[in-house]
Amino acid sequence: DTAVSQTPKYLVTQMGNDKSIKCEQNLGHDTMYWYKQDSKKFLKIMFSYNNKELIINETVPNRFSPKSPDKAHLNLHINSLELGDSAVYFCASSQGPTSGTSTDTQYFGPGTRLTVL
Amino acid sequence: GNSVTQMEGPVTLSEEAFLTINCTYTATGYPSLFWYVQYPGEGLQLLLKATKADDKGSNKGFEATYRKETTSFHLEKGSVQVSDSAVYFCALSYDKVIFGPGTSLSVIP
Numbered sequence: 001d002t003a004v005s006q007t008p009k010y011l012v013t014q015m016g017n018d019k020s021i022k023c024e025q026n027l028g029h030d031t032m033y034w035y036k037q038d039s040k041k042f043l044k045i046m047f048s049y050n051n052k053e054l055i056i057n058e059t060v061p062n063r064f065s066p067k068s069p070d071k072a073h074l075n076l077h078i079n080s081l082e083l084g085d086s087a088v089y090f091c092a093s094s095q096g097p098t099s100g101t102s103t104d105t106q107y108f109g110p111g112t113r114l115t116v117l
Numbered sequence: 118g119n120s121v122t123q124m125e126g127p128v129t130l131s132e133e134a135f136l137t138i139n140c141t142y143t144a145t146g147y148p149s150l151f152w153y154v155q156y157p158g159e160g161l162q163l164l165l166k167a168t169k170a171d172d173k174g175s176n177k178g179f180e181a182t183y184r185k186e187t188t189s190f191h192l193e194k195g196s197v198q199v200s201d202s203a204v205y206f207c208a209l210s211y212d213k214v215i216f217g218p219g220t221s222l223s224v225i226p
Contacts, residue, residue: 004160033214041204041219043161048213056213090160102210103149103168108160 003027004109006091012115013081021076021112023091031055032074033106034066035090043090049074050096078114086116119144121217123207129223130197138192138220140181140207148211150174150183150190155204155219164192164205197224 004025013019025032033056034046047066048056054066063079074091088111094104124139142148149168153161165174170185179194190207202224207217 041155041221043206043216043219045213045215092160102214103166104210105151105163105166106153106161106214108162110158110160 004091004093004107006089006109006112008112009110010113010115012117014117015081015083017081018077018079019081019114020078021089021091021114023074023076023109025072025091025093025107027093027107029093029095029107030071031094031096031104032068032071033092033094034074034076035092035108037088037090037111039087047074047076081114081116083116086114088113119148119209119211119215121207121209121215123205123217123220125218125220126204127221127223129225132199132224132226133196134224136192136194136197136201136222138205138207138222140190140192140217142188142190142207142209144188144209144211146211147185148209150181151208151210151214152179152181152190152192153206153208153216155206157203161206197222199224199226 031050033048049068052068065077068074091109092106094106151166152164154164155161165176167174167183173182181192204219
């Protein structure tokens with residue numbers, strides 16, 4: 001059983017389009033995240049949700065909108081895609097929120113490689 | 118703010134060589150420290166962690182010790198294998214998780 005799954009694995013689209021990436025975790029975790037990894041492998045947090053509530057929203061363009069229908073799912077919708085959005089997007093989950101000194105491990109999905117042409 | 122610095126790669130080693138990947142951090146408060154590994158085409162997975170000063174995390178022959186006095190968490194392995202070729206990320210957790218830039222390791226036979 002896959003712990004954290006993402007769909008699709010690859011996404012190729014034209015500039016200006018709108019697309020969504022879906023994420024599901026079956027670990028029973030309360031917290032889910034979206035990360036963006038650029039071509040140099042640099043990993044940056046975008047959003048974090050705890051029990052469907054947004055708790056971290058980094059400086060991400062408002063073209064990116066996360067949605068958490070329940071605590072096992074966190075989807076990412078991107079409007080008006082730009083060339084600079086090309087990257088690998090990772091979903092992750094952890095038992096609790098990273099408040100204070102959290103010792104929780106993050107569990108990552110396999111990633112979605114987004115290419116904007 | 119909090120940050121993590123890692124030695125720049127790529128690092129290329131021969132099989133059975135000794136590995137050290139340096140990691141230093143700056144943080145307010147007392148973070149937990151982690152090493153994650155990313156194999157080609159996959160997501161990150163936890164390699165080891167340490168949650169307080171002087172703790173040693175270890176897994177699969179890798180180890181790292183939480184050094185508060187030098188704010189470091191260097192990753193070491195005595196004898197690397199080809200299968201260790203991957204990107205290694207040092208990370209800290211305090212209010213949120215911050216990852217270092219990653220160090221790419223290639224092990225050649």
